[in-house]
Amino acid sequence: MDTSRSKSGLNSLSTSSLEQSPAGRRSSGLPGTSGALKALRSRRLLLSVESLLRRWNPEPRTGARMTEPPQQHYLELSENPVQFEHASSVNNVFFDEANKQVFAVRSGGATGVVVKGPDDKSSVAFRMDDKGEVKCIKFSIGNKILAVQRTSKSVDFINFIPDYPHTEFSQECKTKNANVLGFCWTNWNEIVFITDQGIEFYQVFPDKRSLKLLKNQSINVNWYQYCPETAVILLSTTVQGNILQPFAFRNGTMSKMSKFEIELPVIPKPAKLSLSERDIAMATIYGQLYVMYLKHHSRTANSPSAEVVLYHLPREGACKKSHVLKLNTTGKFALNIVDNLVVVHHQSSQTSLIFDINLKEPDCAVNTHQPVLPARSIHPYRMPLAGPAVVPSQPPVPCQLYSSSWSVFQPDIIISASEGYLWYLQVKLHPTVNLLQDKGKLMDFLLRRRDCKMVILSVCSQILEGGVKGSLPVVATVFDKLNQVYKEYLEAEQSYTVAMESGPSRGSAAQKRPVRTQAVIDQSDMYTHVLSSFTERKEVSHKFVIAVLMEYIRSLNQHQITVQHYLYELVIKTLVQHNLFYMLHQFLQYHVLSDSKPLACLLLSLESTYPPAHQLSLDMLKRLSTANDEIVEVLLSKQQVLGALRFIRSVGGHDNVSARKFLDAARQTGDQMLFYTVFRSFQQRNQRLRGSPAFNPGEHCYLWYLQVKLHPTVNLLQDKGKLMDFLLRRRDCKMVILSVCSQILEGGVKGSLPVVATVFDKLNQVYKEYLEAEQSYTVAMESGPSRGSAAQKRPVRTQAVIDQSDMYTHVLSSFTERKEVSHKFVIAVLMEYIRSLNQHQITVQHYLYELVIKTLVQHNLFYMLHQFLQYHVLSDSKPLACLLLSLESTYPPAHQLSLDMLKRLSTANDEIVEVLLSKQQVLGALRFIRSVGGHDNVSARKFLDAARQTGDQMLFYTVFRSFQQRNQRLRGSPAFNPGEHCEEHVVHFKQLFGEQALMKPSTV
């Protein structure tokens, strides 16, 4: 009878009526009877009658582990457990190992089924009709189809695929009179029914709502186990139940694996079922499927303690008994597999043991294992109090560990159905460090664990820092173990790379890139986390530090691992720090520190403290054979130019070597013969290679051309501005720069004026900077050392400072005299130079002006000159004024220009007077000198001379009287001083005008 309901998504379903199942429930607590190995699959876990109804809490309540550290608990429950509604009379709880889902079925599903998975994605809530008690409930993989077993004859299915009919459909088992023990999904649409008479393998067609039998097998079955990881079903057959038949499922096929027998401790008579499913578990350990059998020794047997026997179940081939784990006690046990460790929980002692089947036990018989670590309980755990009114401040209550209500599932799941918790069991590695004294064994153990890296590194640090006597062999063992794993990874990686390079065609099977597990501790890890900090510890003796480093390098070498440079560096650093140079020398002598360029460079840097390092470095570079350039550099830096040249010849690198480097070095030595030799050697090379001794432009050797006065002009660098920039930074650049300037000017190429301007600007920039530096130095010196806090250094005048005198002497003067150059260009160049100087606020020297004027005058460009002067392009100066004066004969206005200039100078009054007097403008001169207030100090004789020369008696009289008056005013007497040498003029005056014309000294 169907009752349709409004649907919303997947959570609500149409439900169909359910039959009430007559079959008894399998309820089971944990652990049950003595020594029961708990292994329940998706059957109801526990139905506890106690109970207040707890409301469903969608938020997972996080539990808190108790933080008491007294014991080293190396096992713990996961921090974030899956929480579900605890089992009660109205709430049945099921667990599906395949999907790791917990089903809480309330009232047969009528009041809701809540499915909680390991993550939120796999959590579902829905409702279904109560058609009887649910015996088993599981989703297919991916939550596509839900299978529910309510009777012992059939299984019901509900589609959970959107757009598919949601109506339930049912499948009865094919075998007549068989009871369905349970079912397992092996794929999203493949399911296996296990009946007491065999197994039936079906494919489900959700769209057609029907199933198709793919295969079936008749066999008497007592009970079964399913390992979802490998999709293997294990059936217990025969009367005693100890013959186990595994079946493997994959992609719609079912294959029968070879059956095997579990050795029973006691053969019962008469035969009865003796192997309980609780004593058997299946799990994959280190990628292999094992059947674990918990063997309780009967009391009659000699060995009283229990053991776990592992049967290796390979995909193909026979199953073999492979490992025996000694428990050394009796009681109730449960098994988990965590991180490839077999965990055995012991209820009565409330402790757990761990076994590592790959850990070789030297003192045990082959494949018999003792616990790796002493028994410890799981880390205490507190659960937050649940309920409708949770007070946040309420302290969480301790959880009872190893409770009888616990169910344990493979591989690492612990469920407390009565409390509604699902935990994952975890291994903590840190506490194991102090529990296992044998560090070699500890390493073996740790290297197989998942999150081992940091623990391993901290163990290494611990061993080293402990500095316990006799720890060196331990250190060596640990390093060897680490490097063994490291090496295996490197090899795998390499063979993968090779396979990839050779292409997929050759490698038949697509090779997988090797996974780098945490156990691969490479040199960088070791360096970063252990060695670098260890070497810096003050309290450790350097002897031990070096011994440890050498052990590590030895171990790497032993495993044929290339040692990284930084390790060598660490060794060297440590040795150098302790002045153990001789030790270093010996290491290098035996190539313990492998050759490399960086190492050679490091050695070179040590030369100042340890001179032999130089030799060691050169040897190393030589051995590298790819470091010829470096050797040349080293030799050149030591000024061993010929040695470098001989070396590069001997290795056949002479043809390609940079000539410039050698020539530079040769010049630095100051040895002219050496320079000559080197230069000729390269010329010969050029001749041989190119049929000409000239250097290629790319070799940047034109400097040396000029130097050697060969082909003085080569247009190597076309961009003259760039050329100047380059040259100005060179040491011996002056002559070259000047010759470049000449070259540019004399080329006289059209459009070269901007180039000239650029060049001048560049030169003057440097010139200016020097002048400023010089001036600020002078100022600083004058103000005394007290003000300048730091003693200022006198600026060094480099060759790049090309001053006006240089320019004039070497470039401009000869340039202006060249006939073939147009005067226009000449003047333009000169003006550019003056402009550039002015732009850089450099005072232009007179001789430059002179050059300009001379040039202008030569070409009768007086007007041009006039204009220049008018605009003060040619700055005022006495010499210039004089020059102008001298031009008066050819260009009369020059006289005026000159006088103007002198006037402007204001310090040139005497000169003006001279000029005027020379022009017989005596009165003018007198007036001028009076106007500037210089009359009192002026030499009377000069004026009188000039006046007499004019032959103008009146003029002479005027001038004479003027000076007499001056004398009267100054000294109270018209007479001249003897020092004025005017006696001659006094006599002349008397002759001309009579004694009486002389002024009498006034008696006033």
Added chain:
Amino acid sequence: MCSATSYKMASAMQEKQYTPSLLSFFIYNPTFGPREGEEEKKILFYHPSDIEKNEKIRNVGLCEAIVQFTRTFCPTKPAKSLHTQKNRQFFFEPEDNFWIVMVVRNPMIEKPNKDGKPPTIEYQEEEILDTVYGAVVRQCYSMYKLFNGTFGRAMEAGGVELLTQKLEKFFYRYLQTLHLQSCDLLDVFGGISFFPLDKMTYLKIQSFVNRVEESLSLIKYTAFLYNDQLIWSGLEQDDMRILYKYLTTSLFPRHSEPELAGRDSPLRPEVAGNLLHYGRFLTGPTNLKDPEAKFRFPKIFVTAEDGYEELHLIVYKAMSAAACFMISASVELTRDFCEQLDGLVGPQLTLLASDICEQFTINRRISGPEKEPQFKFIYFNHMNLAEKSTIHMRKTASVCLTSVHPDLMKILGDINCDFARVDEDEEIIVKAMTDYWVVGKKSDQRELYVILNQKNANLIEVNEEVKRLCATQFNNIFFLD
């Protein structure tokens, strides 16, 4: 004390040739007897001891005068040697005012005359080299210092009396082991021969040394040798240099002779039931099981940060591998310790020795058939004191044999002197009277001397030949050519 050491048959006449020999050896301090009549106090040691006292005083006085006289020309570098027709004197002032003088008689040829006249003696004044014998004197002092510390130390401890005792005790034996006739360039170098080894084996030795030093923390320094060649030294270079000299020229040869002797020879030391390993002490107790065994080891002095350091020298050998362990002399060494050392080192060293031997033979097989070097050469590196010679035979306690004529050795010495004068790299090629070519090369801190027996070779061919040698023998070092 002079003795004719070798005879040579000349063509017709019977000529007797005498090699250089030790005439006298004395140590004095002029400040000990400055006043007249106290001259004897200056003399701390005089060999030969049976010389008349006044002659001793005269000889010492002469040396004093010469040194004093030459000091006026160069106060910092007084005379180092005095050449005379019959002999040559070497002066060395190792510590302030302490002078060691060695007088060597020049080699000479005795030509018998007819008519029963006394034979004429020709002294070969130029045949011996200052550098060689100067080095020998310095070596004498270094060796004394290795076992006794400085002169000054003995003076502090027990005055002149103790010093003269110590000098007497040491030099009486040591001078007998001086073989002046076979001194040559190698004495100038005072180098160390290193054992060629692959990296892995070397690291194993490192590991061994470190472990031993760690578990027997008394051990301060360790040196490791194989086949009389050094592999590892924890001592500083200069100390190792003289210790190496002692080990290879004195200690090892003394013990190798019994080793070479047959198993049943009485010379062979009792191997007391040590079937587990071949380890034994070369210094200290010969047999640990012997209840009378004394656990006394020679003491050596090495330089330390604050002057010198006195150490027990334990030399322990297993097969060809020898390990020297040095322990502070302030520690009393007990039977327990020696047994512990024996138990720890013996098996490991035995294993190492066979490992090294195996590696060595493998390497030799790889390096090809021309293991017999066609070249005769001496190589020396001032930087690490590494020396290599294919001229010298295996050294024994008694003589150091060379495979070339002494004249050639002298040319090598001359070239060495030339090299010492300048700082720059250079190369000297000499054609010897005997048709041999002798080539000396100096590159940076390295020196190489090659003797070629190619009568008709010209200079270019010789040069090529040397280049080939460098390419084969020294291809992994930077050797300018």
